Each structure stands twice: as structure tokens, then as C-alpha cells.
Amino acid sequence: MDNEIKQKLIKSDKDNIWHPYTQMADWVNDNPSEPLIIERAKGSYLYDVDGKKYLDGVSSLWVNILGHRNPKIDRAIKRQIDKVSHTTFLGLTHEPAIELAEKLLNILPCNIEKIFYSDNGSTAVEIALKMAYQYWLFKKEDRKMFLSLKNAYHGDTIGAVSVGGVDSFHANFRSLLFRSYFAMSPYCYRCTYRKKEIKFPLNVNGFKDYNVQMGCQGECIAQVEAILKKNNKKIVAAIIEPLNQASAGMIVMPKGYLREYSNLCKRYGVLLICDEVATGFGRTGKMLAIEHENVKPDFICLSKGITGGYVPLAVTATTNEIYNTFLGKYEELKTFFHGHSYTANPIACAAANSVIDIMKQDKILEKLQSKIRYLEKKLSELSKHSKIGDIRHCGVMVGIEIIENKETRKSYDSKLNIGAKICDSLREHGVIIRNLGDVIVLFLHLTVTKREISKIVDTIKTKLDAL
Numbered sequence: 001m002d003n004e005i006k007q008k009l010i011k012s013d014k015d016n017i018w019h020p021y022t023q024m025a026d027w028v029n030d031n032p033s034e035p036l037i038i039e040r041a042k043g044s045y046l047y048d049v050d051g052k053k054y055l056d057g058v059s060s061l062w063v064n065i066l067g068h069r070n071p072k073i074d075r076a077i078k079r080q081i082d083k084v085s086h087t088t089f090l091g092l093t094h095e096p097a098i099e100l101a102e103k104l105l106n107i108l109p110c111n112i113e114k115i116f117y118s119d120n121g122s123t124a125v126e127i128a129l130k131m132a133y134q135y136w137l138f139k140k141e142d143r144k145m146f147l148s149l150k151n152a153y154h155g156d157t158i159g160a161v162s163v164g165g166v167d168s169f170h171a172n173f174r175s176l177l178f179r180s181y182f183a184m185s186p187y188c189y190r191c192t193y194r195k196k197e198i199k200f201p202l203n204v205n206g207f208k209d210y211n212v213q214m215g216c217q218g219e220c221i222a223q224v225e226a227i228l229k230k231n232n233k234k235i236v237a238a239i240i241e242p243l244n245q246a247s248a249g250m251i252v253m254p255k256g257y258l259r260e261y262s263n264l265c266k267r268y269g270v271l272l273i274c275d276e277v278a279t280g281f282g283r284t285g286k287m288l289a290i291e292h293e294n295v296k297p298d299f300i301c302l303s304k305g306i307t308g309g310y311v312p313l314a315v316t317a318t319t320n321e322i323y324n325t326f327l328g329k330y331e332e333l334k335t336f337f338h339g340h341s342y343t344a345n346p347i348a349c350a351a352a353n354s355v356i357d358i359m360k361q362d363k364i365l366e367k368l369q370s371k372i373r374y375l376e377k378k379l380s381e382l383s384k385h386s387k388i389g390d391i392r393h394c395g396v397m398v399g400i401e402i403i404e405n406k407e408t409r410k411s412y413d414s415k416l417n418i419g420a421k422i423c424d425s426l427r428e429h430g431v432i433i434r435n436l437g438d439v440i441v442l443f444l445h446l447t448v449t450k451r452e453i454s455k456i457v458d459t460i461k462t463k464l465d466a467l
Helices: 003-016 024-030 071-081 095-107 121-138 158-162 167-176 217-231 257-267 289-293 320-325 346-361 364-382 418-429 450-465
Strands: 038-042 045-048 053-056 114-118 145-149 180-183 197-201 209-213 235-240 271-275 299-302 314-318 388-394 397-402 434-436 439-443
Touching: 053 450, 071 346, 095 114, 095 314, 095 346, 114 121, 114 320, 121 158, 121 235, 121 271, 121 299, 121 314, 121 320, 145 217, 158 167, 180 217, 217 235, 217 257, 235 257, 257 271, 257 289, 346 364, 364 388, 364 397, 364 450, 397 418, 418 434, 418 439, 418 450
Parallel strands: 145 180, 145 235, 235 271, 271 299
Antiparallel strands: 038 045, 045 053, 114 314, 197 209, 299 314, 388 397, 397 439, 434 439
């Protein structure tokens, strides 16, 4: 691209656009490097306006699971555009949505029997929270609380933030939110070396502190049980990101934790919401994270990878037990009064149908297993580096925690912004990844090659050597 045109685009961006999760003072004034303007993409690569290619190591914020410009998804979308691009789903239906519901129900656990469409992950969670609350309302039970985990992230809408536990994202909004209990996060790397008894809040909304002995999975799950045992008649639902608290820095749960969390919900009569927005559609090595521990929740939330990263779509799936509670005469006002203009968009449904077909026909998950093993091998080698405290890995989702001192687990001063600097420097080598603080995050395509895995991991090592 002509440099004059490029500079005009950059200036226009800086003058007019507010980017998400971006400190705009850095973006506009202090950033020594020019913003990347992406022009096109293919497979695992993004190409900027100057023709330079970059390995997309975060799947374009965790959504692109089968590579960019997948020809089968391209064709499915083009075919649908030739028929109809959008029609309301209020009082009407269409074939792509009907077909997708059938395919999803063949994937989801057998207790899940109804599909409710929306358009993003936050909304999918918001819908599950509202359905669960209204369910107990119709059952004549006064329940207003929810249970979540510290370090949880379930989206950016107000309901989703109310069950979120990442203070840097959520703390400013606390006065706007409904109250939730928060149990200790199973962040084992940081727990196991803090072995003294401390006061740890059950939640961040001003409830009584709870004395816990940090340091193991047993204590984490014991706190969940303590909250449920005391407050189960107040709790609408418990929500969890199965296996991996991705936005908190890839906090991977110990084996068995998810299963026990589910068992406790059943034991104490509390509905369970599994937020599979990040973990669903193959990211853990199985189609759904809950498959690893045979969990059957009351709600499953899906989005991100469901359309292969092409267009927005989300699903809140639930049981007939929940659905049937909303049935009644019109004047009873049992209708679930929630919907969106783009609910079940036909183009999005067509893309999702294609994604499910591709994953089955091309044996994507079967082929992925050897790549996951190769990734594990590369990460094991990298973990020996003196500047790496912990590598948390679940399928093709990886968190690499950078530390100043390996022996004491001392973190770098946050003012140094080490994680962001490493990610910025990787672009010089044609790799795009993002950080969560000083945790370097990889979120790889399911179609990634072993050669691409090597390039990403080896380039990170090179930058760590230079620290």
C-alpha cells in the first residue's frame, strides 16, 4: 500500500475509533510502532496492507477455529446470501436455524433438549442467568444469589459482569451489579506456594470473610461446598468455565475439580451453568470441555468458535425441565421476554452448520490429538526457561506466566508491562499473540500445523532469552 494512504488510515483510526481493551493514550500518543492494518487472511495467517504475513496465534480473539477463508464455510455463506441474509426470528423460523439446532442437540449431553439463539457470548450467559432466575420465580422460591469463582470471566454485559471475578475488568462496576457469592479460584500455581492461613473473601460484594487454608484443590472445592451448604436455598445457579478460566490467564482446573463442582450443585439442588464460550468447539481436544469429566449441566453457553470466526452467533442450550416451566397461558406472562434483532441470523446459522459438518467430515478432532501432544512437548521444553514460572495448558489453549524470579515466583513490576512488550516484539518475527498481564496467551486454530506450533513457541523463547 502507498505509504501516504496508509498514514491517512492510521490517522483516521486514531482520530475516530475507540478500541476495546486498549489504553487509547498508549495507542494514540505513545505507541512507538504503527498499528497493524490487516487487509486479508488465509489459513493460520493474517496479512497486513504491506503484504507482510503474521501467524494468528490467538485465532483472532479465540473465534477462528478452522483457519481463515475456509473454502467450505465461504461457500456455505455465499449460498445463504443468495437466499436470504436476515429475517426476524420472532414469530418466524428458517431452515438453517432448524438444521443447526438438530446438529447441536446431537453434540450436547442427552439432558439438553432446547436451543435458544442470540449473538455473542456475554448475551448467551445473560440469557442463562435470566432463565435460571425466572425458573425459580415460577417455582415460588425466593432465590436471588448466584455462585461463581474468583477470576471468572463470563462477558461484559451487566449480568455477566455480576458473576465475573476479574477485578481489573469488573471492579469499577460493582455498585451496578446484583450480588453473587465467589469461591476461591483453583489457581494452583499461586495457591501452592502461599501456604499460610489467610482471610479470603467469599465474594467481592461485602459478605463475611471466610478463613481458608490455600494450597490445594481440596480446599478450593471445600469452599464451594461451604457456600452451597449454607446458602443453597438462596442460590439461583452456579456458573463455571469448564476446565479453564481463560480470561484470567488460562487458569486450568485440576483433574476432577469440574466433576466435583457439578456433583455439589446436584447435591444441594442448585442449577449449573457451564460457560463453554471459550472452551467449546474443540479447544480442549474434545468438542466440549464438559466431556472430559462427563458433566451434564442445566445450561450450556456457546459462541466464539461456533461459526468458525466468520460472523456472530451464540446459543444458550437448556433442559426440558427449564423450558417446560415457561409454558402457560398468555395472560400468565410466563413467556421468556428476551430476544435480539439478529437472533438466529441465517448467514450465521449457515456458517455454524458448515463448521459442524467440517469437524465431522474432515475428522478435525481426531487429527488434533497428535498436534496437542506435539504442543505439550514444545511447552515442556519451554517451561525450563528461567523467566517462566508456570505454563498452563488445555488442548490448544495455553497460558505462559512470565516471572522475574523462578525460585521465589516473584512477578515483574506491573509498570514494566513485560507481557505486552513481549507480544509487541513478536510481531517483528511474524507472530501475533496477546497477553493477559504477564501471562502470554496462545489460542491456536484446530487446523494449526506442527511447523506453526514450533515457530510460535521458538519465537517466544527467543524473546525470553533477550529479557
